[in-house]
Amino acid sequence: MKVSTRGIYxxxxxxxxxxxxxxxxxxxxxxxxxTDISEKYLERIVGILKKKNILESTRGKFGGYxxxxxxxxxxxxxxxxxxxxxxxxxxxxxxAADCGIDPDRCATRVFWxxxxxxxxxxxxxxxxxxxxxxxxxxxxxxxxxxEYYI
Amino acid sequence: xxxxxxxxxxxxxxxxxxYHCANGHxxxxxxxxRQKISLNYLEQVFSALRKAGLVNSVKGAQGGYILAKxxxxxxxxxxxRVLEGEFSIVDDLEQNQSPGQLAIRHLVWEPINLKVRQYxxxxxLEDLVREYRMLNELSDESMYYI
Numbered sequence: 001m002k003v004s005t006r007g008i009y010x011x012x013x014x015x016x017x018x019x020x021x022x023x024x025x026x027x028x029x030x031x032x033x034x035t036d037i038s039e040k041y042l043e044r045i046v047g048i049l050k051k052k053n054i055l056e057s058t059r060g061k062f063g064g065y066x067x068x069x070x071x072x073x074x075x076x077x078x079x080x081x082x083x084x085x086x087x088x089x090x091x092x093x094x095x096a097a098d099c100g101i102d103p104d105r106c107a108t109r110v111f112w113x114x115x116x117x118x119x120x121x122x123x124x125x126x127x128x129x130x131x132x133x134x135x136x137x138x139x140x141x142x143x144x145x146x147e148y149y150i
Numbered sequence: 151x152x153x154x155x156x157x158x159x160x161x162x163x164x165x166x167x168x169y170h171c172a173n174g175h176x177x178x179x180x181x182x183x184r185q186k187i188s189l190n191y192l193e194q195v196f197s198a199l200r201k202a203g204l205v206n207s208v209k210g211a212q213g214g215y216i217l218a219k220x221x222x223x224x225x226x227x228x229x230x231r232v233l234e235g236e237f238s239i240v241d242d243l244e245q246n247q248s249p250g251q252l253a254i255r256h257l258v259w260e261p262i263n264l265k266v267r268q269y270x271x272x273x274x275l276e277d278l279v280r281e282y283r284m285l286n287e288l289s290d291e292s293m294y295y296i
Contacts, residue, residue, distance in 0.1 A: 001152060001154075001157075001234070001237065001239070002238075002240060002241065003239050003259075008240065011254050011258070012250060015250045015253070015254070016250060035248075035250075076257075076258055088152075089152060089153045090152065090153055090158055091152070099158075099186060100186035101162075101185065104285065105285050105286060106162070106285075107161075107165035107166060107169070107278065107282045107285075108158070108161050108162045108165060108278065110285075111161070111226060111273060111278060111281075112158075114269065114273075115266065115269060115270075118262075118265050118266055118269050119262060119266070122258070122261050122262050122265060123258065126257050126258060126261075130257055131250075131253045131254060131257055131258075132253075134252075134256055134257055135249045135250045135252070138249040138252050138253060142249070
């Protein structure tokens with residue numbers, strides 16, 4: 001069970017955008033240059049995130065993207081589910097079961113549902129702002145180490 | 151983000167085995183019928199579980215499988231590790247990560263790995279069978295009232 005590349009890139013792209021959009025709009029080209037994610041892939045992800053109101057855009061010569069809400073009000077859960085659909089470890093938690101077993105008598109459905117709760121609680125309680133703060137902290141520590149050696 | 155068929159079927163089959171093995175070993179044919187899993191597939195799954203020391207096979211005309219340990223000493227994590235590999239939400243990460251990538255790793259991927267593994271290794275076959283028994287009894291009661 002893995003998170004998809006799309007989910008990983010979505011988190012990286014939103015973080016990059018959030019960290020570089022103080023008062024200005026960010027273009028897909030900028031994000032692509034900084035994150036090494038191809039522009040084409042970013043366009044797809046950003047399109048989905050815009051539909052879910054996580055990002056908003058302005059067209060035109062100076063157009064680009066910015067966050068659709070404050071970073072502290074956007075959760076990792078919102079970003080991941082926007083591009084992944086949902087985080088269910090097995091289909092039958094949200095859709096009809098295709099295994100021929102009555103879901104109400106399934107030996108393991110409750111177990112999988114508990115696993116989904118674990119995934120939800122971590123991603124729902126982690127905000128974009130926390131990621132940004134952590135990233136800034138890591139950058140600062142790196143600079144401190146560099147200065148120490150110089 | 152999905153668990154593989156092998157992991158799903160394997161865990162369900164072992165709960166079934168535990169539930170029905172009070173009177174001794176259980177044949178894969180019976181598990182296959184009750185859990186609607188192909189016999190061929192179950193054979194592969196049980197061969198892997200046997201090699202890992204979670205079940206023992208009983209040979210002969212009335213052959214089948216039994217648990218190699220008590221249900222309280224086998225966890226969902228033990229079973230899923232054999233069938234799916236150790237749980238990890240992302241593949242091994244490259245070395246040169248940017249501060250942003252590291253932040254996501256510290257606050258999202260690592261806590262998920264830790265908490266999911268805790269959840270899996272804290273849930274035993276005994277817990278799962280207790281749950282299963284309750285479900286079956288509830289369903290049987292409602293059948294009775296109808």
